[in-house]
Amino acid sequence: MRTIVKRGAVAALSLAVMASAAFAENVKIAFIDPLSGPFASTGTNGLHQYEFAAETLVNANGGVLGGQKFEIVGFDNKISPKESLIQLQVAIDQGIRYVVQGNSSGVANALTEAIDKHNRRNPDSRVLFLNYSAVDPALTNEKCNFWHFRFDANADIKMDALTDVMAADDSIKKVYIIGQDYSFGKAVAAAAVSFLGAKRPDIEIVGNELHPIGKVKDFTPYARKIVASGADAVITGNWGSDMLNLGKSVIENGFKGPIYTYYAAADGITAAFGETGKGSLRLVSEGPLNPIASDRAADYVKAFKAKYPDGNVSQARITNVIEMLARAINDAGSATDVVAVGKALEGMEHDSLWGGKIMMRPQDHQAIQDVHIFAHTDEGVQFDYDNSGYGMVVESSVTMASADAPTTCKMKRP
Amino acid sequence: MDLILVNLIDGLVTGLLLFMLSAGLTLIFSMMGVLNFAHASFYMLGAYFAYQISTYLGFWMGLLIAPPLVGIVGAAVERYGLRRVHQYGHVPELIFTFGLALLIEELVKFIWGNDQIPYQIPEILEGAAFSISSYDIPAYKVFMIFLSLGIFAGLLFVMTRTRVGMIIQAALSYPRTVEALGHNVPLVFMGVFGVGTALAGVAGVIAGPVLSTFPGMAFVLGSIVFVTIVIGGLGSLGGALVAALIIGWLTTFAKAYNIRMEDILTSLGFTKPEPVWDSAWADLWTLTSPQIADILPYLLMILILVFRPYGLFGKRDV
Numbered sequence: 190m191r192t193i194v195k196r197g198a199v200a201a202l203s204l205a206v207m208a209s210a211a212f213a214e215n216v217k218i219a220f221i222d223p224l225s226g227p228f229a230s231t232g233t234n235g236l237h238q239y240e241f242a243a244e245t246l247v248n249a250n251g252g253v254l255g256g257q258k259f260e261i262v263g264f265d266n267k268i269s270p271k272e273s274l275i276q277l278q279v280a281i282d283q284g285i286r287y288v289v290q291g292n293s294s295g296v297a298n299a300l301t302e303a304i305d306k307h308n309r310r311n312p313d314s315r316v317l318f319l320n321y322s323a324v325d326p327a328l329t330n331e332k333c334n335f336w337h338f339r340f341d342a343n344a345d346i347k348m349d350a351l352t353d354v355m356a357a358d359d360s361i362k363k364v365y366i367i368g369q370d371y372s373f374g375k376a377v378a379a380a381a382v383s384f385l386g387a388k389r390p391d392i393e394i395v396g397n398e399l400h401p402i403g404k405v406k407d408f409t410p411y412a413r414k415i416v417a418s419g420a421d422a423v424i425t426g427n428w429g430s431d432m433l434n435l436g437k438s439v440i441e442n443g444f445k446g447p448i449y450t451y452y453a454a455a456d457g458i459t460a461a462f463g464e465t466g467k468g469s470l471r472l473v474s475e476g477p478l479n480p481i482a483s484d485r486a487a488d489y490v491k492a493f494k495a496k497y498p499d500g501n502v503s504q505a506r507i508t509n510v511i512e513m514l515a516r517a518i519n520d521a522g523s524a525t526d527v528v529a530v531g532k533a534l535e536g537m538e539h540d541s542l543w544g545g546k547i548m549m550r551p552q553d554h555q556a557i558q559d560v561h562i563f564a565h566t567d568e569g570v571q572f573d574y575d576n577s578g579y580g581m582v583v584e585s586s587v588t589m590a591s592a593d594a595p596t597t598c599k600m601k602r603p
Numbered sequence: 604m605d606l607i608l609v610n611l612i613d614g615l616v617t618g619l620l621l622f623m624l625s626a627g628l629t630l631i632f633s634m635m636g637v638l639n640f641a642h643a644s645f646y647m648l649g650a651y652f653a654y655q656i657s658t659y660l661g662f663w664m665g666l667l668i669a670p671p672l673v674g675i676v677g678a679a680v681e682r683y684g685l686r687r688v689h690q691y692g693h694v695p696e697l698i699f700t701f702g703l704a705l706l707i708e709e710l711v712k713f714i715w716g717n718d719q720i721p722y723q724i725p726e727i728l729e730g731a732a733f734s735i736s737s738y739d740i741p742a743y744k745v746f747m748i749f750l751s752l753g754i755f756a757g758l759l760f761v762m763t764r765t766r767v768g769m770i771i772q773a774a775l776s777y778p779r780t781v782e783a784l785g786h787n788v789p790l791v792f793m794g795v796f797g798v799g800t801a802l803a804g805v806a807g808v809i810a811g812p813v814l815s816t817f818p819g820m821a822f823v824l825g826s827i828v829f830v831t832i833v834i835g836g837l838g839s840l841g842g843a844l845v846a847a848l849i850i851g852w853l854t855t856f857a858k859a860y861n862i863r864m865e866d867i868l869t870s871l872g873f874t875k876p877e878p879v880w881d882s883a884w885a886d887l888w889t890l891t892s893p894q895i896a897d898i899l900p901y902l903l904m905i906l907i908l909v910f911r912p913y914g915l916f917g918k919r920d921v
Binding site for chain 1: 606609610613616617716717718719720721722723731734737738739741743813814815817818819823824827854855856858859893894896897
């Protein structure tokens with residue numbers, strides 16, 4: 190009896206091993222981002238965009254290496270760096286070689302450090318970190334490493350593009366900078382001061398302020414100060430409800446000029462601003478939906494909206510991550526040798542689905558791409574956000590923004 | 604000078620909103636001894652109900668229908684939840700309301716999702732009512748002020764001039780005597796709980812469009828409401844009003860003016876360490892009033908608890 194049980198167990202085990210071997214045919218990508226808690230909607234929408242991109246751009250075309258499919262595996266990090274490291278370990282234990290993450294530079298800083306350490310100690314199970322949204326400049330400067338690739342333009346690049354547009358606008362004489370009191374808010378403020386100082390020294394910075402993150406109930410006093418300062422334009426790196434409340438309050442209390450932002454779109458924000466934000470809100474980002482670059486891109490957005498009617502194609506760069514990774518794996522001829530894949534990604538030039546080129550700069554693994562300044566409006570919007578009729582329309586563009594910007598990255602290559 | 608006037612108006616709006624929230628809470632607490640942790644959740648429900656109604660019938664019907672709806676939910680919670688837990692004492696009641704707050708938040712997320720919802724102010728109240736020099740005062744704020752003052756007047760009338768008010772007043776001070784006199788105290792409790800939550804609902808309906816409607820809105824206001832009733836004195840409507848206004852003005856002025864700790868310390872005769880970022884006191888020296896504006900009410904609460912434990916107008920100890 191006992192031997193039968195033993196044999197059964199052995200058979201079951203070997204079946205399980207065979208099954209996992211069969212699954213290993215898939216190239217698994219760990220998506221480590223918040224899937225519960227206050228930022229769940231951003232995370233879930235991101236996961237959908239990854240699954241959709243992997244399905245339509247790679248798997249539907251026959252996968253990579255002649256038949257291996259991309260599989261996105263979601264890991265909930267509750268936007269906590271500590272939880273992210275646990276989830277990273279779980280992903281590595283499952284044999285996953287590719288990690289994508291984007292929400293919060295705090296998490297990205299923890300992940301890039303942990304992955305660097307892991308890869309040095311475990312050359313057999315190295316992983317690549319494909320960062321699609323965390324824009325802290327440090328990640329591609331003093332904290333850079335070979336395993337980290339950033340597909341979004343970093344905070345400095347975005348501010349460079351933003352201040353190009355502001356510098357060309359002669360009606361702007363006074364600027365007010367306001368942001369959330371943490372590393373990213375401070376990075377935005379510092380970049381704004383230094384770029385404006387270099388490009389338009391005559392612009393006076395009439396306010397430079399940080400407010401507690403996620404704690405301000407009513408932004409009216411801040412709005413009054415902005416109006417009282419006589420500012421012609423406002424710059425803010427706020428996101429989430431801090432962005433919405435600040436913007437609404439500033440507009441409602443009589444500010445007429447432009448508000449330059451990083452994140453005033455999608456996830457309900459576009460719908461909540463509605464008519465109020467028209468003519469005021471500007472946003473700096475990549476991957477334009479209006480006007481759309483090509484029929485192929487238009488079909489992609491339509492198919493996504495058909496599958497996820499409440500979702501938004503809010504992070505266009507996700508398609509770049511998937512397409513470039515697929516190309517790199519094919520070029521390297523292996524999905525498990527991440528050093529070869531990383532070397533194939535370095536310096537890769539790619540025609541983005543959203544128009545323009547992407548170049549993965551080899552010195553610091555920062556993607557160089559076209560950066561656009563968008564306006565929040567309901568005119569000329571083919572693809573809206575939040576099904577609100579309002580969307581982001583390109584006002585001006587900077588081609589291959591900051592391609593020659595210096596970096597302090599001293600990368601050690603394996 | 605103009606800016607001071609404008610800030611006074613802004614602070615008044617914040618204070619009155621806070622008053623509407625804390626009025627119900629202070630009544631419920633003084634009467635039933637229940638610290639209703641879910642009170643701010645009813646405020647959130649008010650905003651979400653009103654949004655849902657406004658998508659079909661417009662803003663004004665939302666303002667009319669949502670608060671009674673919230674009141675009915677509140678009364679039902681008292682009748683079928685709190686009253687059963689009541690016999691086991693105050694701690695289970697506390698835990699019950701705490702659980703309720705979490706439940707309501709998850710429910711709201713489940714039904715309306717995690718995003719901000721596009722709950723807008725009605726078109727007729729868009730734009731500025733009037734301007735003081737270059738500062739616009741939005742029409743919606745003027746509307747908020749009049750509505751909350753109206754509610755305060757109504758409450759004051761009911762509490763001091765009507766029979767129901769007399770029974771509630773009596774039950775506040777001598778609950779057992781009132782019961783002995785043959786009044787249906789559980790019914791009074793249910794009524795007070797219902798009206799208290801409906802008031803929170805009104806606050807939600809009118810605050811939703813300006814402070815934005817999202818699942819975290821209850822959490823953001825939750826603790827400050829308790830601070831208000833402790834400062835004002837438990838069970839005192841007038842105290843709640845005064846405390847709410849003090850908090851409104853305190854936070855507004857602290858944010859509107861950059862009072863720097865550096866200036867205060869230098870005027871007190873301390874010398875600034877150079878360079879300041881190497882000093883152990885760097886955080887203190889670089890502090891500005893907008894940074895600490897939102898913790899000033901808590902500081903005030905601690906001072907009140909130390910020097911006047913029953914609050915500004917309260918009669919009972921906390």
